[in-house]
Amino acid sequence: MADLVIKGGTVLDTAGERVSDVLIRGGHVVDVGPGLSGDEVLDASGCLVTPGLVDVHVHLREPGMEEAETIETGARAAALGGYTAVVAMPNTTPALDDPIVVRAVLAAARHASCEVASSGAITRGRKGEELAPLGEMHALGVRLFTDDGDCVADAGVMRRALEYSRMLPGAVISQHAEDPDLVAGGAMHEGEWSSRLGIPGRPAAAEEVIVARDVILAGLTGARVHFQHVSTAGAVELVRQAKARGLAVTAEAAPHHFTLTDECCASFDPLFKVNPPLRTAADLAAIKAGLADGTIDCVATDHAPHPTEAKERPFAEAPSGMLGLETALALVWDELVEPGVLTPVQAFAACSWNPAAIAGLGHHGGPVAADAPANLCVFDPALRWEVDPGRLASRARNTPYGGRRLTGKVRHTVLHGDVVVRDGTATR
Numbered sequence: 001m002a003d004l005v006i007k008g009g010t011v012l013d014t015a016g017e018r019v020s021d022v023l024i025r026g027g028h029v030v031d032v033g034p035g036l037s038g039d040e041v042l043d044a045s046g047c048l049v050t051p052g053l054v055d056v057h058v059h060l061r062e063p064g065m066e067e068a069e070t071i072e073t074g075a076r077a078a079a080l081g082g083y084t085a086v087v088a089m090p091n092t093t094p095a096l097d098d099p100i101v102v103r104a105v106l107a108a109a110r111h112a113s114c115e116v117a118s119s120g121a122i123t124r125g126r127k128g129e130e131l132a133p134l135g136e137m138h139a140l141g142v143r144l145f146t147d148d149g150d151c152v153a154d155a156g157v158m159r160r161a162l163e164y165s166r167m168l169p170g171a172v173i174s175q176h177a178e179d180p181d182l183v184a185g186g187a188m189h190e191g192e193w194s195s196r197l198g199i200p201g202r203p204a205a206a207e208e209v210i211v212a213r214d215v216i217l218a219g220l221t222g223a224r225v226h227f228q229h230v231s232t233a234g235a236v237e238l239v240r241q242a243k244a245r246g247l248a249v250t251a252e253a254a255p256h257h258f259t260l261t262d263e264c265c266a267s268f269d270p271l272f273k274v275n276p277p278l279r280t281a282a283d284l285a286a287i288k289a290g291l292a293d294g295t296i297d298c299v300a301t302d303h304a305p306h307p308t309e310a311k312e313r314p315f316a317e318a319p320s321g322m323l324g325l326e327t328a329l330a331l332v333w334d335e336l337v338e339p340g341v342l343t344p345v346q347a348f349a350a351c352s353w354n355p356a357a358i359a360g361l362g363h364h365g366g367p368v369a370a371d372a373p374a375n376l377c378v379f380d381p382a383l384r385w386e387v388d389p390g391r392l393a394s395r396a397r398n399t400p401y402g403g404r405r406l407t408g409k410v411r412h413t414v415l416h417g418d419v420v421v422r423d424g425t426a427t428r
């Protein structure tokens with residue numbers, strides 16, 4: 001069996017940082033230390049060698065909207081972004097709300113460039129009414145349940161989902177926290193900019209009332225609740241208080257919520273339309289503070305591909321969502337690590353081992369040590385590059401970061417011991 005050695009890098013994982021080579025054989029790390037050699041060498045000089053990234057929130061659009069993305073193209077984009085595992089959201093057509101569809105997604109992902117875990121819808125058809133067969137999906141390995149794209153608005157349904165999830169080991173109920181009545185008709189954050197632009201708003205309160213309610217339900221049921229794409233200062237504070245009370249609550253933030261504000265919507269460019277919407281500078285600062293103090297456990301992209309024609313409609317009519325997988329780590333590096341908001345170890349905790357733990361993806365997130373599965377990211381923190389939407393691996397082009405210069409790029413990605421990205425190029 002051929003040996004692969006990642007040479008000359010700095011290994012970074014839960015144990016901290018040390019200069020080491022990494023020897024891989026048969027899908028596993030077999031040695032970490034100086035002076036290792038192997039049949040095949042991956043140059044990691046100047047790079048960090050870390051556990052592969054994990055994204056608990058991606059839309060791969062298959063089945064149903066393959067013109068925007070497929071499992072194959074989305075997983076390739078993920079691998080190029082340093083991800084070795086992603087959790088696919090259930091708002092496909094049909095929805096991922098029963099074992100047959102989940103099984104089909106897992107089968108389609110078998111040879112993908114990263115591991116694709118399926119989420120399961122909380123309710124049938126994501127309609128928010130009747131519980132989906134959570135137990136049957138759990139038996140197929142589903143751990144993260146969500147109606148993402150929509151909020152579970154009915155408190156009784158949410159309570160039953162939480163109670164049911166307690167009987168399913170490792171299961172977590174994830175909430176897209178936006179009260180549908182409060183956001184109805186809104187297309188951007190409700191505030192000074194929405195008034196000025198004459199675009200109907202989605203108030204911060206829409207997110208916060210659901211987070212507050214679900215924190216209370218977490219206390220009532222003792223179940224785990226994960227808040228998706230937390231975007232407001234008030235929601236961050238509610239999560240902070242819930243954690244202080246010892247509740248089993250976790251939260252994620254998306255890169256666009258710590259890099260862009262509602263002012264971007266002044267361009268009327270639907271590339272900046274997303275749910276929950278881009279918020280104010282004060283909210284952005286609160287997201288960063290929440291990541292820094294651990295209130296927000298992880299970064300999740302909410303990678304949401306859309307066909308170009310759809311994103312060329314007027315702002316109010318265009319679909320919500322933006323790409324994220326190929327730019328996330330560089331944005332974390334530029335906006336959080338370089339300015340000193342997060343240490344490198346905190347950044348990779350938020351992008352790798354914390355989300356792996358939330359989603360129950362035990363083969364990911366490290367540590368980089370003998371006998372561990374070889375799911376690794378080799379990241380060059382000094383490489384400068386410019387985001388060119390035309391060169392993304394994603395089938396869609398709806399990134400708001402086109403033309404932006406970033407520092408930090410993934411050089412190699414290793415999945416189960418196979419090199420799926422070599423020198424910045426996907427190999428499958």
Ligand SMILES: [Zn+2]
Nearest residue numbers: 148149176228
């Ligand atoms: Zn969502």
